[in-house]
Amino acid sequence: MGLLEVRSGDLVIFTEVTKTFALGAASFTAIKDVTLRVRRGDIVILLGPSGCGKSTLLNLTAGLIAPTHGQVLYAGRPMDGLNASVAYMTQADHLFPWRTVAGNVGVPLEIAGVSRAQRTARVAELLALVGLSDFASSYPNQLSGGMRKRAALARLLAADRETLLLDEPFGALDAQLRLTLQVELLQVCRALNKTVLFVTHDIEEAAALADVCVVFQGLPGTIAKVIENPLPKDRDLRALRFDPRHHAFTNELWAMLTPDLAVPPASSAAQMH
Ligand SMILES: Nc1ncnc2c1ncn2[C@@H]1O[C@H](COP(=O)(O)OP(=O)(O)O)[C@@H](O)[C@H]1O
Ligand SMILES: [Mg+2]
Numbered sequence: 001m002g003l004l005e006v007r008s009g010d011l012v013i014f015t016e017v018t019k020t021f022a023l024g025a026a027s028f029t030a031i032k033d034v035t036l037r038v039r040r041g042d043i044v045i046l047l048g049p050s051g052c053g054k055s056t057l058l059n060l061t062a063g064l065i066a067p068t069h070g071q072v073l074y075a076g077r078p079m080d081g082l083n084a085s086v087a088y089m090t091q092a093d094h095l096f097p098w099r100t101v102a103g104n105v106g107v108p109l110e111i112a113g114v115s116r117a118q119r120t121a122r123v124a125e126l127l128a129l130v131g132l133s134d135f136a137s138s139y140p141n142q143l144s145g146g147m148r149k150r151a152a153l154a155r156l157l158a159a160d161r162e163t164l165l166l167d168e169p170f171g172a173l174d175a176q177l178r179l180t181l182q183v184e185l186l187q188v189c190r191a192l193n194k195t196v197l198f199v200t201h202d203i204e205e206a207a208a209l210a211d212v213c214v215v216f217q218g219l220p221g222t223i224a225k226v227i228e229n230p231l232p233k234d235r236d237l238r239a240l241r242f243d244p245r246h247h248a249f250t251n252e253l254w255a256m257l258t259p260d261l262a263v264p265p266a267s268s269a270a271q272m273h
Helices: 054-062 101-105 107-111 116-129 145-158 175-191 203-209 237-242 244-257
Strands: 010-023 026-039 043-047 069-074 086-089 163-167 195-200 212-217 222-228
Touching: 010 054, 010 195, 026 054, 026 069, 026 195, 026 212, 026 222, 043 054, 043 203, 054 069, 054 086, 054 163, 054 195, 086 145, 101 107, 101 116, 101 145, 107 116, 107 145, 116 145, 145 175, 175 203, 175 237, 195 203, 203 237, 203 244, 212 244, 222 244
Parallel strands: 043 195, 043 212, 086 163, 163 195
Antiparallel strands: 010 026, 010 069, 212 222
């Protein structure tokens, strides 16, 4: 196995990672030979069709499962059990229905033994950050889908870990609300200098949020291509639809994932005249 050398700025390194699950007497390989470098402070999107091993990669990063072959390094060290440097938002938001929004957001602080006074202050800050200050005393069943996602995000940030693992966090929301939450996520992650591994199967979402987009394909899942966003980190998501660099990036992703649906280069405006 040729291990990737660790460069300054690297946070997670996967080298030739294969994960095989035992299924009774049979076995199933979810990802095969995944080699990937995640730089500190980057938003890395894992993009690909359902079942190609995206969540498996998050589980490996969280230390919930170990690779069958290959190696995962976190901050230069081989992973050994649960990774205390990550906060993980799985596909379901798992808010506690019997606790208020503030009570839910405070859970990681309670677990960490933070005093009640400090907790109250920190929860207020986090709720302000995600625009939920007026709903601190509401219960999850009184919130809209977007507000629930915001509450789950605030709780994720309460854990104050350097790396966020987000598994299709905005999956079930309408397009406008998604954009709002994407804008907020980007602002928050930049302000707090988080490293993010974000799973989606949505090409437009990937093109907006990715500093780096990792395109998965196939069963077992392998990395088809790693593509850097041509736009700078301080891009304004609300202006993307006017930016030709964004169009090129989006189209490159379409071409990788759904070649039949991508716009061929021959139909560019210049050639239509
Ligand atoms: N703990 C597990 N045991 C057995 N099979 C699993 C387990 N976790 C994932 N898989 C299988 O691995 C494949 C990849 O799953 P997953 O990583 O969830 O894909 P994705 O997130 O891209 O949809 C799927 O076929 C899934 O059923
Ligand atoms: Mg998944």
